[in-house]
Amino acid sequence: MACHSGCEGPVLHPAGSNLNWLKLMTMATSNEVIPDFSDLVLLPEDLELTKQMNELGLPLSFHTTKERNQKRKMVLTDLNLLDEALGLHNQKDKPWPLCGRFVLVEDCVDTSGAFVLHHILKRSLTSHPSSSLIFLALSHPFSHYDRILRKLGCNLAAPRDNGRFSFIDMLMLQCPDEGKPNHAGLAAIFEKIERVISTLHPDNKKFVTVMIDDISLLEVAANGSSNDVLDFLHYCHTLTSEYGFAFVALDHKDIYLNEERPALILEVKFLADILVNAEPLATGLAKDVHGQLMVLNKDTQHQHGISSIKIHNFHFKIKENSVEYFFPGTITMS
Amino acid sequence: MASAPKTRLSSSFSRTSSSSSSSLNPHLKLGPNATTFISSGIPDLDKILGGFPLGSLVMIMEDAEAPHHMLLLRNFMSQGLVHRQPLLYASPSKDPKGFLGTLPSPGSSKEDKSRKISHEEGDLRIAWQYKKYFGEPQLNNNTNNGGQHDYCNDFDLRKPLERQFFSGMNVDCVSILDSPNLDALQDRCARFLSQFSRNEVSISSVGRIAIQSFCSPQCKYSNMEWHMLSFLRSLKGMARSSNAVVVVTFSPSLLPPSCSKRLQHMADTLLSVRAIPDEDKELAKLLTGYKDMVGLLNVHKVARLNTQVPVILDATTFSIKLHKRRFLVLECLNQAPVDGSSGSSYGTSGGCSGSTKTGTLDF
DSSP, X not given: OHHHHHHHSGGGTTSOHHHXXXXXXXXXXXXXXXXXXXXXXXXXXXXXXXXXXHHHTOOSEEEOHHHHHXXXXXXXXXXXXXXXXXTOSOTTTOSSTTTTOEEEEEEOSSSOOHHHHHHHHHHHHHHOTTOEEEEEESSSOHHHHHHHHHHTTOOSHHHHXXXXXXXXXXXXXXXXXXXXXXXXXXXXXXXXXXXXXHHSOGGGGSSEEEEESOHHHHHHHTXXXXXXXXXXXXXXXXXXXXXOOEEEEEEEGGGGTTOSOOHHHHHHHHHOSEEEEEEOOTXXXXXXXXXXXXXXXXXXXXXXXXXXXXXXXXXXXEOSSOEEEEOTTOOOOO | XXXXXXXXXXXXXXXXXXXXXXXXXXXXXXXXTTOEEEOOSXXXXXXXXXXXXXXXXXXXXXXXXXXXXXXXXXXXXXXXXXXXXXEXXXXXXXXXXXXXXXXXXXXXXXXXXXHHHHHHHHHHHXXXXXXXXXXXXXXXXXXXXXXXXXXXXXXXXXXXXXXXXXXXXXXXXXXXXXOSSSHHHHHHHHHHHHTTBSOSSSOOOOEEEEEOSTTOTTSTTTTOHHHHHHHHHHHHHHHHTBSEEEEEEEOGGGSOHHHHHHHHHHOSEEEEEEEOOTTOHHHHHHBTTGGGEEEEEEEEEOOOTTOOOOOOOSOSEEEEEEETTTEEEEEEOOBOOSSHHHHXXXXXXXXXXXXXXXXXXXX
């Protein structure tokens, strides 16, 4: 087990009392516990600890087998770990819990995070009969998404025909070159979004999601002017506060790794309410585990005046008609 | 094992489709998720990836020190010409048309047969007791590409392609050396791709675009990072809606890291080639058949059109070898036996299971 190797390693020596306590805990109960980061409310200062623990492969909290079985039951009732991490499980108060929130999905060359978009796309269209979605496509045409979503059990053509799903194809979008006002291109797109919103049936306006499938391609379309892209994203973000829309966007984080001032990604990360981070496993590609997700949910409810952050960590395996999510080390072979 | 159902699945796909595809075009192969593959020109690469799906953008990352990307590019172009598929070739050289003279010619099937037999013998000689492991993939290959020669040829790198293949109307060569920007090339590509727009149900003709050393510093636009990116983005967009495959080679070391990462994200299929240092004794000890290796091929990303499931290959690094100094072969890397020097004799006969030519016998 990873716990044992972590305990013996020299890395732990300089760590604080917290870690020592955890070390004891792990040694005592390592056989029964399942590593789990869910249901954990963290203060911002705890993030550092989470990070350290994460690197060591150690859990922050422990669950008994009983709790795990309860979790299993939940998985069976159509909701999975990603739903739970995104807060989609309590639909009692709101039919579409992402209303008024900005979800940013980050991925890298080795592991694509597009499946998270597909998941949210399906959930948002099936959450309520009057929910609607505006999709800005920069990387793939409609046929691509139609085929994927059909396999996931969601028909896109029907909501498109009755106006609940509007697909804005921007594959060939190119903003005008220098000389002319550059932002004209992106401003036109935002006007298009507003026009779509105004044509929506009033009943369908309650639960609207706006989705962008690739921010980095938006930058390319804007000839590298990240300020224009930021302006555009800010405008989209105001939709969440103004109308209570959900806003979902995908970006590739490895592009910005070597930049001196990665202003765009930093600012977008700051704006995001929920960060979903898709990464390959540290040990490389595997057939049974396609990668890991870290979902960072900045809670809107303030506790004692400090906003809390929930972190969920789990592995995933992508299939044609579903995605399996599981805690590290708990994959069930079927 | 996870691989077993997968192969079965793909074979069932081709079986149901074989009747319709053979009546249409033997140079095409139907893949999963309503994709259609064309051959990469390298039989082993076709076995690994299935080929290149129509409408995809394939990027090859060059090694600054070796021209191995040219091997892949040449075979890709030759295969298209042999199949009478129109080709658009752009390169930063003064005379791109001259490059057509260096394209390899399809090797005769006689030689190919002898090669197959020699492999078969080799397999038997090395380890007859492992033969059962070769049995299953053999069957699969036979069902997968029944008319293998129609889909993909073996190319003899020492024999130049006959003139009749490229003297016709269907080859277009563009030099990107002196053009101040990529607008002209973009127009050419748009005009070329408009012949293959995807509106009918049946695929009548297929096009190939090959762009060599896309970001090379002698081009005048090479410092216009965003211009190059938006060119490729629109090229990808155009390719998506047409029955064509675009192959672009670029050198990541000549670009800023963020720009190179953006290109990698844009690629549907991403490959990279690396040279093997001539006298790396440590590596020579580690790998069998090190002497015969020309370079290494890495598969970073496999096209995921119409699906969200990533393709996880058994191995992502392959050695590029020249069989009889004529044919391009890809093999999985084999770790040498404890005694490295004696292993080399086995290595030449291809002990690797993944990509060696399988036998001619049909069970």
